[in-house]
Amino acid sequence: MTTVDGLLRPRSVAIVGASERSAMAGRLTRYLRDFDGAVYPINPNHREIHGLPCYPSLLELPGPVDLVLVLVPASRVLPVVEEAGRAGASCVVVLSSGFAEIGADGRELQDQLVAAAKRHGLRVIGPNCQGLIYRPTGLTATFTAAADGEQPGDSGIAYVGQSGALGGSFLGLARDRGIGLTAWISVGNQADLTATDAAELLVADPNVRVLACYLEELPDGARWTRLAARAAELGKHIVVLRSGRSSAGERAIASHTGALVRSGTAFDLLTRESGAIQVDDLDELLDVSVALTGAPSLRAGRIGVITSSGGAGGLAADQAEGNGLALPELDASTQAALAPLVPSFGSVVNPVDVTAQVINDHAQLGAVCEAVAESAEVDAVLVVLTTIGGEPAVAVAESILRAAKRSAKPFVVAWIYSHDQIAAAASLLRRNGVSVLSTTTAALRLIRHLVPHDERRAAVAAPRGLAGFLGRPALTEADGAELLDAMRIARPRGRLAAGPAEAGAIAGELGDRIVLKVQSPDLAHKSDVGGVVVGVPAEQVRDAAADMLETVAANAPEARIDGVLVQELLPGGVELLVGVQGGEDGYPPVLTVGMGGTTTELYRDVVSALGPVDAEQATALLRRLRGWPLLDGFRGRPRCDVAAAAAAIASISQAAVELGDRLGELEINPLVVHGSGAVAADLVVTGRTRR
Structure with a gap:
């Protein structure tokens, strides 16, 4: 049988671990009394359970079995899976806990379970799940008490979730409101069949109009995109509630962008772009799902x-x-x-x-x-x-x-x-x-x-041969000078000096006031260790460079030092942060634009979008910032060259697409925007090791 038939439309169901004494096992057997096909309780210690003949093993059934529900201790699950394979089953639902959720030993047992299932061509839901419900065939293969009592009429809403407990709450809330779910699947640890797998099965089901998802782990981006596109093609809706969206879930990386962009931002943006709806709590997941079953967009x-x-x-x-x-x-x-x-x-x-x-x-x-x-x-x-x-x-x-x-x-x-x-x-x-x-x-x-979003990404530009710039795990600003040139983003005049004496010589070519920056692939925030000095008179650069290197050596003794970047001092302007995190796991790159400088994390005035963007979209992002008036001539100040800033932002986003999953992160902070032009005053680039 196909997975969808074996799971949702089985001809027969076996319950391994059936019992009248266990509340969970007892509910499981009682609920299946309404199932359209054959039901086989399995327990060698009983001849009958809830009025149904009971059998000692899956290999001693009077007929074939398609779906096997397993509710025995974790240590006994593996032999049951092997037996299910020999009995010709197509799907196994492991309701038992004690697997990856308890640590390394449980993870090893879970891996053995999956390997055994693959040997026999079985699909596995769980372990550590609460089963499934499919109303069109009368299949209630769960032990959640939320399935007790008479269920309301079929609504066309299906639910897929990782948490069985929250899934039970969703089912109970729906029943309290007179809403009967068409399908309900708890995937638990997702050892084999994932939430995305289950969602794909249900979106294709003609009985389902709205799919409600609860996710704890981010799905593969490419598959999520295909799922949303398929739903839209079929005229169906996806509503998703995702946990782990708080600041506690942020990635701990050194850059400004990494500190400002939550883990999962790519998923959130991709979900919005696809037309799926993301909500903030379980009540809202149900409310929106119900509204979408009858209301037009x-x-x-x-x-x-x-x-x-x-x-x-x-x-x-x-x-x-x-x-x-x-x-x-x-x-x-x-x-x-x-x-x-x-x-x-x-x-x-x-x-x-x-x-x-x-x-x-x-x-x-x-x-x-x-x-x-x-x-x-x-x-x-x-x-x-x-x-x-x-x-x-x-x-x-x-x-x-x-x-x-x-x-x-x-x-x-x-x-x-x-x-x-x-x-x-x-x-x-x-x-x-x-x-x-x-x-x-x-x-x-x-x-x-209910209001549709018109989200789009810009067309991908022609390649500019940027891959060669990621020859080392992290680029210093001096390393990245040619990369900025290739992206057609202006930068201050300057050169890398090997030491204080050469720094003094270079300074004489650049003007009266100089900026010194230590160059190290190990220092994302140079100013934090005394590695940036601004406005040094040209004649004092040699001594200032020596002092700066001594300070950095004291504050960051393990950092590798490539030299000192000597640059002209830029005139004042509005400082922006422009960062992009490289795409991975099927997700596009995430572009972040905000008010920049040393106070970026303090004010957190940032917006994000999926790359690539064009200049028009980049301008729209800038207009969403609270600091936009500073660019637009706040209180009589001259207007900044927004077009130049937007062109730089668009170019960075295109670079991220070209570099693909080789790019870890690219950040300009600040991009200084003047009345004419925008200049990248600092650059950080990190590569990503391919897995």
């Missing part, structure tokens, strides 16, 4: 807000801008339609304040909702409700639902009140495809996710 982020509370409406208006949404003034025809429906002390602009008077007149509330939804100025409708509960809340929900069913535009409700008081009303709306959130913030964030 919005043309734009213009919302019409209807509320009985001026305060709540004001909050919604304030928060909309922060979510990239707009509250346009409603057109004259819509305001005319609303005027007879809204009291004179209300408002027909936007937000539409219907007052408590209209909320109590349910037919009139429905008419208001319909009128706002029909406006050409509105892409989605947000209804904000406060202290309405009990039976009146159900009547209000019915009026909103009637309007929502008559409109092609999505309706979202922010109901700010006791959950007990609005439970019945919220359930009615959710069962019929209208999302109900408990805050305006959550409601607006949900609407924002």
Whole structure:
């Protein structure tokens, strides 16, 4: 059988470790009573379990077995996998724990498990997982208590996640809201079948419309891109929640860029570019997934807000801008339609304040909702409700639902009140495809996710022969001078001096004021060890260079010193950081642009994008910085040469694409932007050892 058939549409399922005494094993067997095919409990100590005949081993079954569920101690799993292979199974789900998650010994056992499965052509889910559910075939092959009781109707939503516990929470939250999942797969340690593998199976399933993913490990970038593209091709949606996005997960590397760009930034940017939606918590994962099963993508982020509370409406208006949404003034025809429906002390602009008077007149509330939804100025409708509960809340929900069913535009409700008081009303709306959130913030964030993003990367430029510049693991600024020239990025005049005497001679050619920089492949931050001196009079360069080398030797005695770079002192300008981390694991390079200099990490005014970018896109990145006004002539200052800065940024991003996975990181800090031109005042380049 194919993996998808063996996993989701097996003809028969065996449970190794079946028992009535174990709560987990007992649930597993009970849930499978609804399965369409044969179910074989395996336990040599029993003849019958939960009314089903029990067999001593997989090799003594009365018929073939496709899917084997394993719930025995870790030390006994390997023989079971071997037996499953001899019995002709196609897939094994190892629910047992005690493998890689416990350390080296468990890792070794897990590797043996995978090797045994490969010898027999088996696919393995887990170990340390909670199994799977596939509603179309009645397959509930899990021990999570969240699968207890009657499940709601099929929603078209599938879930894939690494954490079984969070997966169970997602399943339980969905059931509480009257939402039945079409499929649910917990992949655990991903020893063989990964979350991406499972996602690929489910995206191709005609019963699935939305795929919700919980990830703890970053998937391969190329496969994730193909998965998202396939989903888009099929008209389906992917919603993803990823853990490990905090500062605690940042890569510990020496550069400014590495300190400012989180691990996983490439995944986040690639996910956004692909059209998949990334969310921040489990509730939002479910809310967005449900909304996408019925709501069309919005043309734009213009919302019409209807509320009985001026305060709540004001909050919604304030928060909309922060979510990239707009509250346009409603057109004259819509305001005319609303005027007879809204009291004179209300408002027909936007937000539409219907007052408590209209909320109590349910037919009139429905008419208001319909009128706002029909406006050409509105892409989605947000209804904000406060202290309405009990039976009146159900009547209000019915009026909103009637309007929502008559409109092609999505309706979202922010109901700010006791959950007990609005439970019945919220359930009615959710069962019929209208999302109900408990805050305006959550409601607006949900609407924002329905707005499509138009992300693109620039075309890749012709190669410029840059690979030869990565001949050593780390380039000093002097080494990188020719690289800057090849990228057509201006640099200060200067040369490398072997020692103080030569530094003094070079200084006489460059002007009155000189910059000295120690050159070492071991020093990413030269100024931290006294390796940079700025504004030295030309006649004092020899002595200043000698003092600087002595200071560096004392502060960094292990650093290899190539010499002293002697440069002209640049005039003042706006300092930018431009860094790019080389692509790897199927991900494109990540470009980071920010306000530069020695305070870069302090202010953390940076933005990131996938490379390559063109000059127009580079300018757009600069405009997103809080420090953009400094480039644009803040308080009467002369405007900087943004075009030159953008050209340098675009060139760096193109270089990263050309260098591919040979590049570790390339950083210019600062790129000094003047009224005319932009000059790279410092350069750090590191290569990456190929694996």
